[in-house]
Amino acid sequence: MKVTRIELQPGVWLTAVQTKKFKSSVLGARFLTPLTAETAACNALIPMVLRRGTQSHPDLESISAVLDELYGGSLEPVVRKKGETQCVGFVGSFLDDAYTLEKEKILEPAVALLAELIGNPYTQNGTFCPEYTKQEKANLTDQIRAQVNDKQQYAQMRVVAEMCAGEPFGVDKLGSEPAVEAITHQSLWDGYQNLLREARVELYYCGSADPDRVQAAFGPLLAVLPKDGNRTGLIRPAKKKAPKQPRRVEEALDVTQGKLSMGFRTNTDAWDEQYPALALINAIYGGTTTSKLFMNVREKLSLCYYASSGLMKYKDVMLVSSGVEFDKVGQAEAEILSQLYKCQTGDFSDDELEWARRSVVSTLRTTLDNQSRLEDYWLGQGAAGLTEGPDELAERVEAVTRAQVVEAAQDLTLDTVYFLKGRE
Template sequence: MEVTRTELLPGVHLTAVQTKKFKSSVLGMQFLSPLAQETAALNALLPAVLRRGTVAHPDMERLSAALDELYGGTLEPTVRKKGETQCVGFVGSFLDDAYTLDGSAVLEPAAALLGELVLEPYTRDGAFCPDYTRQERENLVNRIRAQINDKRQYAQLRVVAEMCAGEPFGVDKLGDEASASAITPQALWEHYQKLLRTAPVEFYYCGSAPFERVEGAVRAIARRLPQGERTPVPHPVKGSAPAQPRRVEEALDVTQGKLAMGFRTGADAWDEDYPALTLVNAVYGGTTTSKLFMNVRERLSLCYYASSGLMKYKDVMLVSSGVEFDKVGQAQDEILAQLKNCQEGQFSDDELEWARRSVVSTLMTTLDAQSRLEDYWLGQSAAGLTEAPDELAERVEHTTREQVTAAARKLTLDTVYFLKGKE
């Protein structure tokens, strides 16, 4: 597996992964935009509207027919949050050229269709089609409203919003309902024109085609982008926890409490001690052999579930747990007690090695899944990082107990969010 990264134009890059491991190839194009309340919903809506039709294929039926001709390929709109960067665009999956029946090329026509989606949208009266905009706007509003239905995920969204209020990271990748509801075809069109001119662009390819062919196929799209200054998205600024943790409670019609706790880590993917932080997370709550799982959930039965997770491109770690309403205090105390154990180095050699094996295995299996590989490299590209999964795994392998303990000591509780039942 060979990874090549090149700049096609100022602010326009291609990351190509040459491999014969898969029978399909992946082709993607993403616009990178700083997360902001004013533009999040506009960005989130844009790829869905673009996917509705082009000049040559003005509806989804004809677009689907064009994809069917490419051995049943797919081109799906995506909206992702990588640190404080919002990434919007398309990811396509196509039969790899090595497996076509007659040796015909799929890469070039697939790239041409991707370029058509992004640069030749179906319009009416000089703006996006009103019907398409209205329908996709309603879908976006419904997606935003539906976030509350998954209470575990909702609690995590809420603790991030409270913890990072005033920081770009506190903005949801879909934007807010009020902003989404107010989007007009003309406003979306004007935003689209600005994005085309000013947003950094990331192309991605994974498949068996030689780099020269891939570069030629995506350069044909890149050269049609309007000229403008594409300013790199800035790195997130590290936050600092308040002297006393923020505490937020919300009451909804739930039968199980959701306790979400946000910690400042003092480190992120740009820092040398990031590998140690991944091991802290695994020892603490990131695996089924972690302290939260084995003690808070299994031994003490204080939670239905208890786990931790890192935000790779932001100095944030979240603990998520489901608790009985009357056990929330006990659960919180024990969650913090287990963190203290990590900070004092009170974990066995076996616990550390189980954590190490889990982190390394997760990184290495990224190489075996095209969707995870694409997502990994998008994050790295948005962050301006070039470390491959296996290279990060190698650093994890050589991380010491002392480094893990030192990284754990940087963790500071910032915000506690509790979703309780109505009285």
């Protein structure tokens, strides 16, 4: 697997992963821009409306017909958050050229369609189609409202919003309902012109084609991007210290099981040399099925239906997520913090350390075998301006010492406790 990263023009980067491991190839074009409450909803809506049609293919049916001709490929809008950067655009999957029946080229026409979606969208009177905008606004509003349906994910989203209130990281990648409601087809068009000129662009390819051919194939897409743009630089989120007393937030909904989410400041993110040690302590603490939270809080003491921890790689945040009985929330929180104290004092066995190391290393190396995870990994690295591959990060994890793991644990500080309880 060969990874080539090149700046095609100022602020426009291509990551090309050449491999014969997969029968499909993956294409991506994502606009990277600072995440703000004012622009998040507009930016999230843009790829959804772009996907509705182009000048040559003005509706979903005609775009689907083109994709069918490309061996049933897909090209879908994406909205993601990497640290305090919002990433919006398209990711597509197509049959790799090596497997076409008549040795047809798929890469070039697939990129041409991608370029058409971005550079020649279907418009009416010089702006986005009002009807398409109205329909996709309704769909985006439905997505925002639906987030409450998965209570575990909702609790995590809420603890982040409370913990990082006033920080860009606290903004939902989809924006808010009022912000969506305020969008017009004209304001959406104006927002898109700003995005075209000012957002960094991350292009991506993973497949059997060599990097020179990939670079040439993206030519039509480069041609539709403004040349006079002043594209956003890299964003490294500021680190914050936890308050002396953790913030506490309770919310009541119609739930039969409580959701306890706890946000910790880590003092470490993906840019830091000690990040591999943080990844290991997260695995020891709550990131695996052999972790302290799983084995003790869930299995041994039966205080939670589930209990796990996870890192926000591009932000100095770790979240603990648990499902608890309403009357056991105090016990559960105390035991979750007790297990953290054990990590901070080095009270874990060599076996626990090595089980965690094997888990983290395995997860990183199996990323190389999964197209979607690989694309998401390189998007994050591109957003951060980092070039380290999953295998290289795995090697650094292999070299982490026990002392470094304990040191990383000692930087973990409780910031916010969010509890989702049932209505009285």
